[in-house]
Amino acid sequence: MPTDDLPVDDLLEERLGNALHRAGNGFDPDRRSLAAKGEARGRRLRSRRRIALTGSVAGIALVGVGGALLMPRTDEGRAPAATSTSKIRTEKHGRGMSAADMIRALEKTLPKGTFSDEAGRPSDDPLGPYAYAVHDDGHGKAAVSVAVNLVDPASPQAVEAVTCPDRSSAGYDACHTSTLGDGSRLMIFRGYEYPDRRADTKYWYAQLLTPTGRQVNVSEWNAAAEKGSPVTRPEPPLSPAGLKRVATAAVWRKAAEGLPKPRDTSDPTTTWRTPADGEAVLDTLVSLLPADVTVASRGDDDQEYAWVIVDDGEGRSLVQINVQPNMGDVEGQLFGGAETLPDGTEVVTKKAPGEKGGSGVEMWTADTIRPDGLRVVVSAFNADRQDAAATRPAPALTLSELRAIATSAKWRSLS
Template sequence: MSEPDKFEDDLLYAITRTGEGFRTEQSDLVAGGYQRGRRRWRRRSTVAVVGGAAALALVGTGAVYLTGSSPSSTATVSAAAAPSTAGGAGSATGSATPASASSASAAPAVTGDEVLAAFQALLPKGETTEAKGRGTNDGPAKGTFAGADLVFDDGHGKSLLQIGIQKHRKGQTQDRSCPDPKINRIDSCAVTTLADGSKLFLSQGYEYPDGRATTKEWLAVLTGPDGREIMMSEWNAAQEKGSPDSRPNPPLTLDQLKAVVTDKSWDRIVAALQPDGVDNSQQDPGLSLDDRKAVLAKLLPAGVTVTKIDGNEVLAEVQLAQGTTTGSLLLRVQKLVQQPGDPTTEKLFEGATVLPEGGRLKLYGPGTSNPKNQQMADLLRGDLRVMAAQGSTGKPLLTLDQLKAIATSPEWKLKK
């Protein structure tokens, strides 16, 4: 995979999450954690791809994954292989008790050692080494992530095990779907809905879906109505990559993976987490989807019409038509909440063209550092940001100059 392709893949999650936004905390992301987590997020279903440098203007949330904060330890785990707590492997439906929305800030912090202990208690008998945990009180993630990883040996070979827990805001959880086996090497995959409305994703795949190595990765992901996302991965090797296989298969069965991610012991940790992503209500410009559709109708070139618009308070995906040809547009209209001179804002619009009315404009397209030539116009005018970008579905129906005209139009005005 080329560097531009890898860069674009790394941004799929941030771009396609309905909750992705624009916030200063991103400067605190731990690079190592993001590197380890980005691969998994690439396996999500995606609804839009805007690649290259343009993604710098889109990224606003991302998964922060475990880098480890507790000392390494060695322990013997003697918990039952399939916990019998509600929602465990013995339960046909599983259950993830929702945490109240107000408990996220009120619940006491959970340390990395506590997260690690909860994880170890749910594993089969075996020895663990290189064990690390990350709690809700660890600084870089600002309380939005907890997790643990360890090397586990049940007597049949070492295996890396990882778990990560996050909580997404309402409407910002992205459903998973099974990959196309013609494209991604995978032995089994299923998505089921549990009794409480949670979605359970189970897969038996490989570290490299293209089959370049035999290392297997088995994965379980639970997404709950309360926004929780609990993800456990296991490998048949002591490292995620760069290590020889130590056993034919990872140690836990799919039922055991299900038992871990659906266990009620995670409720306390979920309650202690802060929601990740951006609170769109703080950035809502006061323009409904119908409002944005009405403004677009005035700005689109003759012959191009809006056939559908979907999205949230900030970001919309617009389906376009020109005769029998279809295309799409990504439209962001957002009220910024940063203070003037915020370093993230300044970095984002570094080198921007200053417009006569004082706004700042950045263009991405052919000839820029945009490896796949997706086109985008990004405007900052006071505390209003408007971005118009070429969508990923259909054919490009708008030129870069037309995207610029949409983004810079004075028709866009804050109502909040």
Template sequence: MPAQQQSDPFEDRVVAELRDAGGQFDADAYALTTAGLARGRRLRLRRRAAVVGGAASLALVGVGGALLLPGGGSDPDPSSVASKPSATATVPPVSGQELISTLKEQLGYGKFSQETGRGTEDAPYAWLVWDDGDGGSVVSVSMDRVEPGTEQTRQWTECPDKTFTPYDSCRTSRLDNGSVLRIFQGYEYPDKREPTKHWTADLITPKGQHVAVYEWNAEAEKGSPVTRENPPLDAAELKKLVTAPAWLTAVDAIPKEDKSSLASPEETAAPTSDIRKTLVDLLPDGLTPVSRGGDESGWGYVVVDDGKGKSLVEINVQPNMGDLLGESIFQGAEEVGDGTMLVTREDAGDKDVSGTVRWTVDTVRINGLRVVISALNAGGPHDAPSRDKPALTMEQLKKIALSSKWGPSREESQTGQKNSDQG
């Protein structure tokens, strides 16, 4: 980041994540199809979005799957991203300048520049460029309060799926006081189109105190030449910094939130294990699964190999999506069987890697159940093509998408309702 700009890295990070994760937001068929698949990966996007300061999260919502910030709108105003306090904290507030001073004290030496921070009254963080003598690097610390044991908390303490997030090292450990620590050493761009490395440390205590340290081997998070081979702090030094007691004191100074105001209804989706198992059960003969995964949103994937190269197959099963039938994404759709609408797409995948081919079948049933399945001619979205075409044909993808194993047909739903009424 040029020194004369001095923009808020929190805002910059949100904008960058929106641009990187969404790519483009034009309401065309390509973007909408991609959004249908990416919607199932929103937990992974939220994990990356946590980098901006812990309190921000991204969600894929709405018909078009557009990325929206909590509170509505697309303007990355930190005041709209941060959750608003409803009660006064019992610990005195800590200012942004105090957090910057603490970060500098913890680092201990070198030259500091481009310092910025925000206090505990509103999504606290400290951000600066640190030159330890071997090259300037961005180092930042953010703090927030989380609910232990929740899915969101697990996102910060588990290592990401390497199929979608390549990295060099990731380790999770439990400390003597019961806190969980994750040290992650990866890249700013998963496809490594730039050599910028992004290393993080996340600490979550049994009380729900969350401290996150982020560092890069460049003087900006994106779009800046690297200044060194690796970020300045190794795994042991990241652990020492993220576990400094001063950060926990700052977390305690964050005003407590009204949990009832933060509650949001969860979507109903098939269990992750069922999604994966069903997808594997429906694969054509001759395809050997080499890896699989998914999340609680109704999204799953399997990487298959028929002896001719790896092929990524993704599926997203979404209830209550009947409104899509009135949108442009289903214009010209084919009606199949019991009123299910089906469209097909052919494109180059999310990352538009040279030579990549993706085939997609998108369906919405009369009861609103949407099943989207795609196959790629590569083992992952960031991988180079391993074969000329995906391992599954479009007809095979249609057969999987239309399977009754994803949910009851209209006749089955009506029969079930009738039996319930009679009972």
């Protein structure tokens, strides 16, 4: 049974936070770090990647930067042992499905019930085909989504997406991987929207990777929304068997037909870069901050992610950054229409609402990717936390200042 993957978010183009998945009540620095790291991983898988990318998945994936999103999310990864990897470029591929087709297909694969809040993207959307709906089978409303992608099935990112995360660093109830009859790899994950379980929202998903590189991600929650909605039922509507059935549905093969087709250009000079150390990311971020801000608080994750709270005399402002090597496989999905600098770096800047529900929170982002696949995403907020109300009219850093940070040559030396 073939299939395809990718989790990213359109209706919750927050996701993208996902994506960049995805934080909540009583955030302290450690929780903020954990949540943001999850978002970064999510975007990579979703293409991402949440994720973007990722506003959300595109960035933020978003970020997504749903990796990519760009996936929607998933939690912890491990550094591959490969010493080299192929550079993935994209070429156009025809046919596929419309947004309405994607929504209908998702609803037909789900148990009988009612549907609301539908949203979708067509196969030729730069972020990839996607469908979302709130499903009620009579036992409570539940958000359900599907995302499809084409990847290099041998890439470390694709393999990571169907590898269960380390339970010691990612709280979940169960995770199981299997190999299907056609050689596809399937992972069924049953965990929580918040690994620290500050809310009872459960997050379950199936991630499928076929030998030909089709990725399919089916995600579900036991609430009518991924975040900010009360739990409506003990568990999401699809059992592990149900997630497998939806993820392996033949219809998603057609959805992948309109996606850019991965093409291996086998650049022998491209090497697999190890993830950047979190402390080094933090130190570099601080060194690149404008002179007119002071750092009130700071923190980092073990790798790739760091944050600071800065004050320019007009209030505190959160700034966070992800430095992700080996992201070339999501370039076509997250950087369509991007500005290209003389050195080949692609740059996208955007202003979007915050992703965590804080009233009036704005998220300004500069997202970049180098020719070698190094992605640097930096965002600033008009508050010192995303889940609380805005405390100032705009972030302390301008888009130009964020862009200067993201495009700095200093990032090349970290991984």
